[in-house]
Amino acid sequence: MNPNDVITRPVTGREELDLFRRLPYLLNDELDDDLASGRRRPEWMWMALRGDRLVARLAWWAPRAGEAPALLDILDLDDTMPGPASIEAGVRLFETASAAVLPAGVRPPEYNAFVPPRWRDDAKARPAVENRMAVLERTGARLLVERLRLEWRPGTPMAAPSGRLxxxxxxxxxxxxxxxxxxxxxxxxxxxxxxxxxxxxxxxxxxxxxxxxxxxxxxxxxxxxxxxxxxxxxxxxxxxxxxxxxxxxxxxxxxxxxxxxxxxxxxxxxxxxxxxxxxxxxxxxxxxxxxxxxxxxxxxxxxxxxxxxxxxxxxxxxx
CATH class of the missing domain: 3.40.630.30 (Gcn5-related N-acetyltransferase (GNAT))
Structure with a gap:
């Protein structure tokens, strides 16, 4: 892929959400509500496009309207592309978007990514996760921690109070x-x-x-x-x-x-x-x-x- 064929830019408004959603991720369903609440802004949502093909995207998030970006919680690549080309597109997108959105000389917001359980044992998930991490490692980021995401559902047996406390x-x-x-x-x-x-x-x-x-x-x-x-x-x-x-x-x-x-x-x-x-x-x-x-x-x-x-x-x- 010729880097000169790729255009990086923010979404122009909510009318481009369908284009931004072309890459799958768990947070796609939350974008409308986040934009309506001010937790996201169109100028924080960037795309790398080759013609009408979305090859990479990223977005920052804030906990409340009016606040600065607190997390980079979306970074996706077109996993049908060869790994090196995909990573290169992601690095270019991050650097361009960061220069436009984040203050110079200030620590970038933490990156959070939801990944499957035991993703290293998953032949499909592992290269996708590692390519995204490689993009950010190229920009100076390092792994802080991996966390388990947990859920309790109604109907699950619940322990009775022990009486100790x-x-x-x-x-x-x-x-x-x-x-x-x-x-x-x-x-x-x-x-x-x-x-x-x-x-x-x-x-x-x-x-x-x-x-x-x-x-x-x-x-x-x-x-x-x-x-x-x-x-x-x-x-x-x-x-x-x-x-x-x-x-x-x-x-x-x-x-x-x-x-x-x-x-x-x-x-x-x-x-x-x-x-x-x-x-x-x-x-x-x-x-x-x-x-x-x-x-x-x-x-x-x-x-x-x-x-x-x-x-x-x-x-x-x-x-």
Whole structure:
């Protein structure tokens, strides 16, 4: 493929969504709602075209209207093309779009990609995933973590309360921040560990709370702290709704109480709260390497529905 035959440009408006959707991906069905809500903008959605053939595309996403791009969550290639040509088209598209959309010298937003479970063992999925990763590696990105995507469905057996803990709502921001700060000590979560290389635990906890938790549209009365018989906090669980699904947004056991299986009690409580709302599903995610948390979800009846690849760039924004 001659690079000079490829034109890179943003979509001109919602009338070009059918063209942008020509490459398949799980998020295609969400594009209309995201555009209507302001979580996406046409100028953040770019295409590489050879004539009327879509050979690559990408899009950034923001959690709320009016905010800067927070994730690169769509990067797709025409997998019928030879790998090197496909990768080259993707690199050119990323570099052109980034120069137009992102501030110079600023760290690009993290890349998230939904991929099939055990994708490395899938003869079709593996080259597709690796080609997308190769595009971003050429621009300076590196793999941060792979995560399991999990789902609980109504009708799944649910453990009865064990009686080991009692539960009460979170008293307020400061109480939850104190517990979140404790939970970051020894965390197995890759994002948490990365945060701790850049900032103190107190700031990392506050950033997570202010950037994400406080914005959930669901009631904060759902948030629970698990209490020991002695009246001490053991951990917490944040059942919530985001803009797409009911979720277990955050769960953690304080370091002094780890190793006693309390994660099962906390997860069961969060699941009960959401199930009591008559939800059609509950979504959750955890790092592939966070084996204790992954096992807790599986014990609670959650099934692995996929994985997620998270890639990041260096702090200086080099690409």
């Amino acid at each position: 009692t539960f009460r709502p979170v008293a307020g921001r400061e109480e939850l921040l104190a517990l979140m700060t404790l939970v970051l000590d020894g965390t197995l979560d890759a994002h948490g560990r990365a945060d701790l290389t850049r900032m103190p635990a107190e700031r990392a906890a506050a950033q997570h709370y202010d950037d994400e938790l406080v914005h959930y549209p669901s009631p904060r009365e759902w948030w629970r702290i698990g209490m020991s018989p002695e009246g001490e906090p053991v951990g917490f669980v944040i059942p919530a709704r985001n803009e797409y699904n009911p979720v277990i947004a955050y769960i953690g056991v304080v370091p002094a109480r780890r190793g006693n299986g309390y994660i099962d009690d906390l997860l069961a409580e969060g699941t009960r709260i959401l199930a009591g709302q008559g939800v059609p599903r509950i979504r959750a995610a955890t790092d592939v390497g966070n084996v204790p948390m992954a096992r807790a979800f599986l014990r609670a009846g959650y099934e692995v529905i996929g994985q997620r690849i998270d890639m990041t760039w260096s702090e200086d924004g080099s690409r």
